[in-house]
Amino acid sequence: MTQTVAVLGTGKIGEALLSGMIRAGWPTAHLLVTTRRPERAEELSARYGVEAVGNADAAKRADTLILAVKPQDMGRLLDELSHQVTRDHLVISAAAGITTAFIEERLAPDTPVVRVMPNTPVLVDEGMSVISAGTHATGAHLAHTEEIFGGVGKTLRVPESQQDAATALSGSGPAYFYFLVEAMTDAGILLGLPRAQAHDLIVQAAIGAAVMLRDSGEHPVKLREAVTSPAGTTISAIRELENHGVRAALIAALEAARDRSRELASGNG
Numbered sequence: 001m002t003q004t005v006a007v008l009g010t011g012k013i014g015e016a017l018l019s020g021m022i023r024a025g026w027p028t029a030h031l032l033v034t035t036r037r038p039e040r041a042e043e044l045s046a047r048y049g050v051e052a053v054g055n056a057d058a059a060k061r062a063d064t065l066i067l068a069v070k071p072q073d074m075g076r077l078l079d080e081l082s083h084q085v086t087r088d089h090l091v092i093s094a095a096a097g098i099t100t101a102f103i104e105e106r107l108a109p110d111t112p113v114v115r116v117m118p119n120t121p122v123l124v125d126e127g128m129s130v131i132s133a134g135t136h137a138t139g140a141h142l143a144h145t146e147e148i149f150g151g152v153g154k155t156l157r158v159p160e161s162q163q164d165a166a167t168a169l170s171g172s173g174p175a176y177f178y179f180l181v182e183a184m185t186d187a188g189i190l191l192g193l194p195r196a197q198a199h200d201l202i203v204q205a206a207i208g209a210a211v212m213l214r215d216s217g218e219h220p221v222k223l224r225e226a227v228t229s230p231a232g233t234t235i236s237a238i239r240e241l242e243n244h245g246v247r248a249a250l251i252a253a254l255e256a257a258r259d260r261s262r263e264l265a266s267g268n269g
């Protein structure tokens with residue numbers, strides 16, 4: 001029997017997941033969404049043919065609840081769900097920072113909770129979803145979670161103690177690459193290229209580099225060395241990147257993201 005999955009708080013990541021699940025073949029009759037605004041509910045129903053319901057109804061009708069509200073809204077959502085959710089549900093949280101313990105202590109005893117950190121490339125089936133079990137989640141719960149998120153990309157199980165780091169690397173990760181592309185496109189303009197051309201050149205360089213990183217099995221240093229000719233252009237650029245502390249900036253940036261994830265654990269923002 002196909003289980004019913006409800007996405008509670010269907011914003012950017014919730015919609016990305018929903019669309020991926022539909023592409024992966026989940027029957028829309030077994031999908032529910034919840035939203036805060038009625039116009040958003042109408043939009044999602046029209047776009048995907050899924051039923052939008054209230055949070056309590058979703059908990060009554062679905063076996064698996066994917067909580068995709070902001071960390072700051074999680075406490076309120078769990079208050080709404082506390083009398084509806086039972087140990088027969090599987091509760092999956094996609095919220096940055098929010099621990100399985102935070103969720104478990106607001107729901108019925110023994111409720112299985114799984115924490116997942118996905119990223120927006122689930123929209124193109126290239127997501128990365130990092131998964132950790134709460135106290136009452138079994139292997140079967142993890143496998144069910146992997147079935148859902150594995151349809152839209154890769155999954156990786158980690159101890160929950162590594163979730164804040166994973167959030168900094170892969171949850172937020174796509175944003176860093178978009179930021180770099182934006183900055184390098186600006187550089188192209190400074191060098192006299194039309195914006196559209198600069199954008200296309202950088203995006204294709206990014207795609208080529210990403211595929212080589214994934215498929216060649218080579219260390220990134222080796223791949224970079226192969227681009228860096230003696231007394232050539234690349235080393236001139238690399239010297240500037242090092243002079244401007246880009247490596248240190250990235251380390252500090254990811255550390256800040258990890259720290260922010262830890263702060264969000266309180267649910268107060």
Ligand SMILES: NC(=O)C1=CN([C@@H]2O[C@H](COP(=O)(O)OP(=O)(O)OC[C@H]3O[C@@H](n4cnc5c(N)ncnc54)[C@H](OP(=O)(O)O)[C@@H]3O)[C@@H](O)[C@H]2O)C=CC1
Binds near residue numbers: 009012036069
């Ligand atoms: N964006 C990303 O790349 C990623 C986000 N996440 C996590 O996913 C969660 C959502 O992030 P994101 O999608 O970016 O944020 P959004 O604001 O786009 O989505 C959250 C949605 O939840 C809705 N909502 C809030 N409270 C309720 C409620 N009580 N009942 C029903 N719906 C509710 C909001 O409605 P309204 O629009 O009316 O406010 C909003 O549409 C966060 O916890 C974030 O940490 C995880 C991985 C990646």
Ligand SMILES: O=C(O)[C@@H]1CCC=N1
Binds near residue numbers: 096167171172
């Ligand atoms: O920025 C955020 O808080 C969310 C979590 C990971 C990606 N986006």
